[in-house]
Structures are given as C-alpha cells and as structure tokens.
Amino acid sequence: MDIDEAYVRWAPFYPPRSHNRLMEVEEHALRELLPQLSGRSVLDAGCGTGRYARLARQSGAASVIGVDRSRAMLRQASASDGRFVLADLRSLPFADGSIDIVLCGLALMDVEELDRAIGEMARVLSPGGTLVYSTLHPSGADEGWTRTFETPLGRHVIPSSWHSMRQHWDACEAAGLHVSHHREPAIDGRSPARPVALVVRADRVG
Ligand SMILES: C[S@@+](CC[C@H](N)C(=O)[O-])C[C@H]1O[C@@H](n2cnc3c(N)ncnc32)[C@H](O)[C@@H]1O
Structure with missing residues (x-):
C-alpha cells in the first residue's frame, strides 16, 4: 500500500488527539518545547486531522493554518481548529518569513527529502520564529521498526523514510535554523527503555 492509500x-480512525502511547509521550515532549503560541501565527505542517492546529487554537494563537497533502485526512479536521489547506509541506503556499511558529507532528517519516521539508518550513518562518517538530526516533531504522495502523479491516503497514540524527541536525543547519532543544522520549515502563520519538525545537537565526 502506498502512503496516499494508507x-x-x-483517516476515519485518526482522531485529532494522541491516540496511542507513542503519541502521548511524543506530544508531552513537544509541548515542553513549545514557545508561547498565544497571539502568534501558527502553521501545522502535515497537520493530518489537525491535532496540533487544535492545540494552537486552544492556546490562543492569533491565526492557525493546517497544511496536508491528504484530502482524506483534511476531511476529518474541524474548521473550528483552524483553516486547512491541501498542499505539500515541501512546497508551502506561503510567503517567506510570514509565519511565527511552525509545528510538524509525525509527518517527516513520510518525506524522503528531509532537507527540502525542513528548508521549506524554515523559509516561511519569520526572523526569530520557531519550528517544533517530531518524528519517530531515528534508531527505529536500525531496529527494523515497521510503522503500522489498525482499522476494522486489520493491521496495515505504512512505508517510512528514515533519517539519522546527523541528517536532522544538518538539515536544520542548512536551513538557517539553530537547534536549541531536543527530546528523545521513551515509553514509561518498557524495558529496556528506548527512545521512540525525536522532538526538535529549532529557531530561525536572523
Ligand atoms: C502520521 S500523520 C500525523 C498527523 C498529525 N500531524 C498528528 O501529529 O496527529 C502524518 C501526516 O503528514 C501528512 N504528510 C506527509 N507528507 C506530507 C507532505 N509532503 N506534505 C503535506 N503533508 C504531508 C500525511 O498526509 C499525514 O496526514
């Protein structure tokens, strides 16, 4: 199954909130790294059904836009959480420097060209703006993780693009972003405790 079909x-089984243990620890870590959203313009890139758009709206963001390339996912998003646009995050339909904060939750495993995705999200950030993104932890590549989801028809595999930590840091640097914080949350109680997600905060330099 290709990504679009997945x-x-x-989409019908993907509510706009954390709905598994990995998402819970990922969202907890991402929230810790958020700058103030109140009064700011926020883009949720790869918004899916609008989980982080909703968070931005509930946090008092001045404007909230969600972008996703899956019409099926966007159809599940709620207009009360923001304005939703069908677009590719590798080619955002926004002007340079026009957005204060870009959030991107668990979307970069769908994108082979990490540099291009991070470069594009950095391009639309205003000077001093912040990108906060999450992805599956790069160690998953070595450990042979398979990304799956469940529907009433069973368990389905979704293809993944893996990027090393070095590729993340290099992509941020090349995009003119300074990585100020990162988190590698694990799921409590699992032994051995292995990080399941990488969450990065990167600020636009200049
Ligand atoms: C696993 S879902 C995460 C959805 C949401 N951000 C969340 O955290 O709940 C990944 C989303 O990224 C979107 N996506 C993947 N590649 C994309 C791209 N190049 N441009 C826009 N959206 C993309 C997918 O369509 C999907 O809705």
Missing part, C-alpha cells in the same frame, strides 16, 4: 484508510 491515509485514505487511516
């Missing part, structure tokens, strides 16, 4: 199947 999201068509997944």
